[in-house]
Every structure is written in C-alpha cells, then in structure tokens.
Amino acid sequence: MAFSYKDKKVIGIGIVSELTGLSERKIRYYEERKLIFPDRSKGGTRKYSFDDVERLVDIANKMEDGMQTFEIRREEMKKTDVRDKMLRGQLNAAFKIRK
Amino acid sequence: MAFSYKDKKVIGIGIVSELTGLSERKIRYYEERKLIFPDRSKGGTRKYSFDDVERLVDIANKMEDGMQTFEIRREEMKKTDVRDKMLRGQLNAAFKIRK
DNA sequence: CGTGTAAGGAATTCTGACACG
DNA sequence: CGTGTAAGGAATTCTGACACG
Numbered sequence: 001m002a003f004s005y006k007d008k009k010v011i012g013i014g015i016v017s018e019l020t021g022l023s024e025r026k027i028r029y030y031e032e033r034k035l036i037f038p039d040r041s042k043g044g045t046r047k048y049s050f051d052d053v054e055r056l057v058d059i060a061n062k063m064e065d066g067m068q069t070f071e072i073r074r075e076e077m078k079k080t081d082v083r084d085k086m087l088r089g090q091l092n093a094a095f096k097i098r099k
Numbered sequence: 100m101a102f103s104y105k106d107k108k109v110i111g112i113g114i115v116s117e118l119t120g121l122s123e124r125k126i127r128y129y130e131e132r133k134l135i136f137p138d139r140s141k142g143g144t145r146k147y148s149f150d151d152v153e154r155l156v157d158i159a160n161k162m163e164d165g166m167q168t169f170e171i172r173r174e175e176m177k178k179t180d181v182r183d184k185m186l187r188g189q190l191n192a193a194f195k196i197r198k
Numbered sequence: 199c200g201t202g203t204a205a206g207g208a209a210t211t212c213t214g215a216c217a218c219g
Numbered sequence: 220c221g222t223g224t225a226a227g228g229a230a231t232t233c234t235g236a237c238a239c240g
Contacts, residue, residue: 004151005104010114014210015146019109024211025222043230045211047114050104068220113231123232124201142209144232167199210231219228
C-alpha cells in the first residue's frame with residue numbers, strides 16, 4: 001500500500017507555522033528558494049503535508065547551523081540524485097538479466 | 100509511542116469537505132449532533148484530524164443506510180462504553196491480584 | 199430530521215514592496 | 220541573504236436564520 005497520511009497536502013500555513021515554530025514569512029521564503037513544495041487550493045492558498053512539516057523542521061535546524069538555503073537545496077538534490085542512480089542501477093540490472 | 104499524525108487536528112473544513120465528499124453544512128451539522136469533535140483555532144475556525152475524516156466517511160455511510168444521527172451517536176457511545184468496561188475489568192483484575 | 203442557501207462579518211492567506219544588513 | 224512588517228485585496232470560514240419537509 002503506497003498510501004500514507006504523511007504526504008497528503010492538507011494543512012494550511014497557519015497550522016504549519018504553529019507546528020514548526022517558523023514564521024509564515026520564513027515558510028514562504030523557503031518555498032521561494034525551492035526547498036519546499038506545497039500544493040495550492042483553487043483559491044491559491046498553500047497546503048502542506050506532515051512530510052513537509054518534518055522537512056521544514058529539518059531545514060530550520062540546518063539554518064540554525066548557519067547553512068544557507070542554496071546549500072540545503074544542493075544537499076537535497078544530491079539525495080534525490082542518489083536515489084535516481086540506485087533506481088537506474090536496478091533497472092539496468094533487471095534489463096541485463098532479461099537479455 | 101502514543102503519537103500519530105492521524106489524530107492531530109490540523110485540517111480545515113474546506114479540505115475535509117473535499118476529502119470526504121460531504122458538504123460543509125453536513126460536517127457542521129454532525130458536530131452539532133455530537134458525532135464529531137473538531138478543535139478550534141484562536142480565531143474560531145474548525146480543525147480536523149485524519150481520524151475525524153475517517154469517522155466522517157463512516158458516518159456518511161451510515162446516513163446513506165438510513166440511520167439517524169442519534170442512532171449513530173448511540174452506537175458510538177456503546178463502543179466507548181465497552182472500552183470503558185474492559186478497561187475497568189482489567190483494572191479490577193489487577194487490583195484483585197495485588198490484594 | 200437533515201440539508202441547502204443567502205447574509206454579513208470575522209479570521210486567514212496572498213502578493214509585492216520597503217527595510218535592514 | 221534572510222526575515223520582519225504594513226498594505227490592500229481575495230479566499231476561507233463562522234454563525235444564526237429561513238426554507239422544505
């Protein structure tokens with residue numbers, strides 16, 4: 001089952017602010033810097049998931065450690081990159097076996 | 100760990116309406132009939148949990164089956180009552196053992 | 199009883215900008 | 220660069236009531 005409440009984007013920015021302790025300004029800024037990607041309602045209000053909340057707490061910790069937004073983004077991209085490579089490796093392996 | 104995202108009251112009524120397919124009117128009415136108990140923000144807006152969303156879907160099904168709100172409430176209270184009795188039973192058992 | 203709706207107001211969120219640094 | 224804030228507007232939600240049945 002690939003379903004989880006953790007990635008359902010249903011939380012407004014006010015609640016996210018309460019949950020994370022971050023100002024709404026910061027939360028919107030981290031989105032501007034491509035660190036977080038909320039959904040939007042029809043009307044345009046941002047909706048976050050619990051995963052997003054966790055990620056924001058993580059971001060907040062890194063910011064406290066003096067890291068800059070672009071560094072955090074770079075780090076995130078590296079993770080995604082590694083995942084992609086592993087996935088590609090598995091696909092390649094599967095492909096070779098079937099040859 | 101007694102923590103779960105499922106019972107964090109963080110979802111606005113608009114999203115709950117989308118998630119359940121129920122009108123906001125119905126959702127507020129079921130609260131009036133004591134079937135559901137959202138939290139409130141400082142400003143007074145209702146906040147629901149994923150558990151509440153599941154419960155609402157359950158309520159919706161029973162309403163479709165022609166059940167009335169008071170019957171659904173009675174059924175819920177029975178469940179709570181059973182849980183209470185079991186808990187009390189265990190406590191009594193534990194108490195006797197220690198005597 | 200259960201639910202839709204129009205009404206008026208209040209709370210929430212949005213964007214773009216200025217400020218400081 | 221990262222974040223606070225005042226500004227004006229738009230989207231969201233609230234309550235109490237009338238309606239139908």
